Amino acid sequence: MSQLSLTMAVVLVLAAAILVVGMARKIWLYAVTPAPLRIPTTPAPFTRTGAAFRVGREVMLFESLFKADKLLWVFSVLFHLGLLLVLVRHLRYFLPHAPEALVLIQPFGKLGGIAMVVGLLGLLARRVILPRIRYITSATDIGTLLLLIAIGASGLTMTYFIHTDIMGLKAFLASIPQFDLQPIPDDAPLVTHLLLVAGLLMITPFSKLLHMAGVFFSPTRNQCDDARTRRHVAPWARPYDQQR
Amino acid sequence: MADFEVPPLADDIDTAAPPALAPNAMAHLKTFPAAPAHNEALGFPGQLVENWQERAIEKMGELLEKYRSLRVYLDSCVKCGACADKCHYFLGTGDPKNMPVARQDLLRSVYRYYFTPAGKLLGRLAGARKLTEAVLQEWYTYYHQCSQCRRCSVFCPYGIDTAEISMAAREIMDHIGLGQKYSNEIIGKVHKIGNNLGLPEPALANTLEGLEEDVLDATGVNVKFPLNVKGAEVLLVTPSADFFAEPHVDGLIGYAKVFHQAGVSWTLSSHASEAANFAMFIGSYDQMHKVANRIRQAAIDLGVKRIVFGECGHAWRVAYSFLNTLAGPWDFLDPRYPRPQHILEFTHDLMMRGGIRFDKDANAGMVVTMHDSCNVARASGMGDRPGGQFVIPREVIKACVPKFVDMHPDTIHEKTFCCGGGGGLLTDDLMELRVKGAKPRMDALKQVVERDGVTNMVAICAICKSQFTKVMPKYGFDMGMVTSLHQLVSRAIRLGPGA
Numbered sequence: 245m246s247q248l249s250l251t252m253a254v255v256l257v258l259a260a261a262i263l264v265v266g267m268a269r270k271i272w273l274y275a276v277t278p279a280p281l282r283i284p285t286t287p288a289p290f291t292r293t294g295a296a297f298r299v300g301r302e303v304m305l306f307e308s309l310f311k312a313d314k315l316l317w318v319f320s321v322l323f324h325l326g327l328l329l330v331l332v333r334h335l336r337y338f339l340p341h342a343p344e345a346l347v348l349i350q351p352f353g354k355l356g357g358i359a360m361v362v363g364l365l366g367l368l369a370r371r372v373i374l375p376r377i378r379y380i381t382s383a384t385d386i387g388t389l390l391l392l393i394a395i396g397a398s399g400l401t402m403t404y405f406i407h408t409d410i411m412g413l414k415a416f417l418a419s420i421p422q423f424d425l426q427p428i429p430d431d432a433p434l435v436t437h438l439l440l441v442a443g444l445l446m447i448t449p450f451s452k453l454l455h456m457a458g459v460f461f462s463p464t465r466n467q468c469d470d471a472r473t474r475r476h477v478a479p480w481a482r483p484y485d486q487q488r
Numbered sequence: 489m490a491d492f493e494v495p496p497l498a499d500d501i502d503t504a505a506p507p508a509l510a511p512n513a514m515a516h517l518k519t520f521p522a523a524p525a526h527n528e529a530l531g532f533p534g535q536l537v538e539n540w541q542e543r544a545i546e547k548m549g550e551l552l553e554k555y556r557s558l559r560v561y562l563d564s565c566v567k568c569g570a571c572a573d574k575c576h577y578f579l580g581t582g583d584p585k586n587m588p589v590a591r592q593d594l595l596r597s598v599y600r601y602y603f604t605p606a607g608k609l610l611g612r613l614a615g616a617r618k619l620t621e622a623v624l625q626e627w628y629t630y631y632h633q634c635s636q637c638r639r640c641s642v643f644c645p646y647g648i649d650t651a652e653i654s655m656a657a658r659e660i661m662d663h664i665g666l667g668q669k670y671s672n673e674i675i676g677k678v679h680k681i682g683n684n685l686g687l688p689e690p691a692l693a694n695t696l697e698g699l700e701e702d703v704l705d706a707t708g709v710n711v712k713f714p715l716n717v718k719g720a721e722v723l724l725v726t727p728s729a730d731f732f733a734e735p736h737v738d739g740l741i742g743y744a745k746v747f748h749q750a751g752v753s754w755t756l757s758s759h760a761s762e763a764a765n766f767a768m769f770i771g772s773y774d775q776m777h778k779v780a781n782r783i784r785q786a787a788i789d790l791g792v793k794r795i796v797f798g799e800c801g802h803a804w805r806v807a808y809s810f811l812n813t814l815a816g817p818w819d820f821l822d823p824r825y826p827r828p829q830h831i832l833e834f835t836h837d838l839m840m841r842g843g844i845r846f847d848k849d850a851n852a853g854m855v856v857t858m859h860d861s862c863n864v865a866r867a868s869g870m871g872d873r874p875g876g877q878f879v880i881p882r883e884v885i886k887a888c889v890p891k892f893v894d895m896h897p898d899t900i901h902e903k904t905f906c907c908g909g910g911g912g913l914l915t916d917d918l919m920e921l922r923v924k925g926a927k928p929r930m931d932a933l934k935q936v937v938e939r940d941g942v943t944n945m946v947a948i949c950a951i952c953k954s955q956f957t958k959v960m961p962k963y964g965f966d967m968g969m970v971t972s973l974h975q976l977v978s979r980a981i982r983l984g985p986g987a
Binding site: 285287288289311313316380447462463481 | 506508509552553554555556557559560561563564565566567568569570571572573574584587589590593604605606610612613614615638641642643644645646647648649652773774777781784785808809810812813814815816817827865866867868869873874875877878902903
């Protein structure tokens with residue numbers, strides 16, 4: 245077993261652990277922090293089901309963003325939808341036997357990779373070109389985009405130019421939980437790709453990538469408009485009722 | 489007051505571009521800080537405390553534990569800029585710190601420095617900053633250039649609401665002794681006298697008597713303006729500006745005529761002679777609770793069966809979205825009307841049932857448009873379905889006037905622009921901001937004035953009415969264009985038996 249295989253296995257496991265523990269901690273914090281007053285942006289649905297659909301539309305269609313800025317919406321959808329297709333496509337590297345459907349979507353997954361990078365380049369261009377967006381952009385905003393672009397580019401390189409030993413990779417990944425490490429294919433695009441992905445996973449709970457959890461906990465979107473009929477006294481606000 | 493230029497209105501609102509960035513264009517404009525007495529009356533330190541930095545961070549930590557909105561919103565922003573050109577203060581001033589995202593970042597940067605590993609580790613690279621004197625001054629300046637109108641939150645893909653951030657910032661500043669004069673002084677008056685204007689009971693009684701005489705002279709009908717009448721059916725809670733300011737008072741006369749014609753007994757309360765709850769503007773749950781419970785107390789003391797709110801934007805937000813939580817339950821009210829209502833719900837319901845009728849000729853020659861007040865449009869509702877806050881006022885207006893037109897679709901309903909004076913900024917020391925912040929609304933008004941010959945703009949908020957009356961002349965509009973909705977009702981309603 246090579247030094248490289250061991251290092252990569254450790255990095256990947258560590259990255260996954262940081263992602264899971266970090267996100268779980270944040271989600272826990274969001275969930276237990278009270279929302280003492282109803283603040284949905286109105287008009288809002290009157291029922292919880294309605295509010296759930298509203299959040300669903302934000303997550304899947306980027307409804308509010310569409311109202312705000314059509315070009316930004318296009319770049320964002322290209323990136324996020326592309327990323328989703330890419331992630332689904334990548335499942336076959338983790339599953340011992342890829343189901344039929346997963347095989348069928350492979351071409352879309354490849355298109356997704358291209359869409360993702362195009363979207364990211366659009367997002368980067370906005371940050372450089374538009375004065376308003378340049379003003380609010382910090383080093384980490386550019387860094388996150390470059391990281392994602394590098395991940396996409398290294399992945400596309402393997403898809404279209406320098407193919408890696410995919411069966412070897414699969415064997416390596418499958419061997420990690422067995423504690424019987426198989427060698428990782430020793431080629432630069434793959435190792436680069438995996439290291440960048442590990443980096444992305446590690447920064448997620450500590451960066452603006454937290455929006456992927458935040459969007460589900462945003463009170464202006466996930467609350468229904470029911471304050472007129474239901475009281476919502478937060479635990480810390482209960483003593484106030486006794487004061488009057 | 490420093491001189492400033494009134495921004496020119498857009499020739500074509502559809503093609504108008506957002507302003508070029510003018511860094512620090514509004515950095516000079518700081519609202520007056522509160523005097524020690526005004527802070528202390530609300531339980532805040534009189535002036536900036538010795539260890540303010542430590543205390544501010546401590547307070548921020550406390551708020552992060554109390555408010556999910558703050559915690560989620562400080563983490564979630566991706567700096568996409570969807571909100572950047574949506575704020576009326578940015579559109580009117582070009583100051584980049586008036587872009588919602590940049591305004592939030594003033595607080596977010598400090599959050600990152602003290603509360604996140606990335607900020608502790610990377611500092612400036614991750615947009616993190618220490619809370620210094622300069623940062624505090626920036627907070628004070630720019631969190632008092634936000635009217636908490638929530639237009640940005642409509643467009644944010646995560647629903648991030650800058651109002652929540654600016655309320656938290658003001659709450660922190662109050663707790664280290666850096667309060668704002670306008671809001672804190674007013675909240676003090678509410679506690680002491682019962683209303684924002686400091687109008688004591690005898691003066692109020694006198695004013696109401698005068699109104700009775702005026703209406704009798706004008707219509708020959710004996711419309712009452714009762715005060716502190718025990719056992720009345722309805723308690724009317726209305727902004728105190730309705731007692732004498734123009735055009736507010738014409739709205740109050742309208743409410744009285746509606747009650748009169750409905751044959752419903754009603755009363756005002758001197759204890760709760762104010763619908764406004766400025767404690768919302770400073771983000772203080774404690775103060776908001778105290779101010780809200782005056783109304784509960786007045787309703788119980790007078791033994792009323794219903795509570796009705798007059799035309800006031802943020803008061804209606806508190807009444808609709810917060811009052812049940814702060815001052816409910818309303819189990820002592822008439823089970824048919826088990827919650828505080830808006831005067832427009834009352835009037836609209838009566839109109840639909842044929843209990844009141846209107847004569848449009850009384851408003852002949854008027855072409856009317858409506859300014860949706862931000863707190864009614866985006867932070868509350870009316871009636872029994874979502875969006876009722878847009879439909880109900882328009883239906884009442886249309887019943888009262890010969891012609892109604894809406895302004896540009898990007899400037900009405902939930903996309904409405906703030907008048908420029910909300911959120912505790914309706915003070916002369918911020919006049920430059922108020923004038924510039926009104927520009928987007930004035931652009932839209934200009935379009936319908938030129939295209940449709942609009943003569944009147946209706947508002948259903950005391951702050952909107954006061955703000956527009958003051959700033960519209962700067963843009964060449966007659967301040968008489970600003971109209972209370974119930975002013976139209978007042979003119980059109982048929983009074984007397986068999987009407």
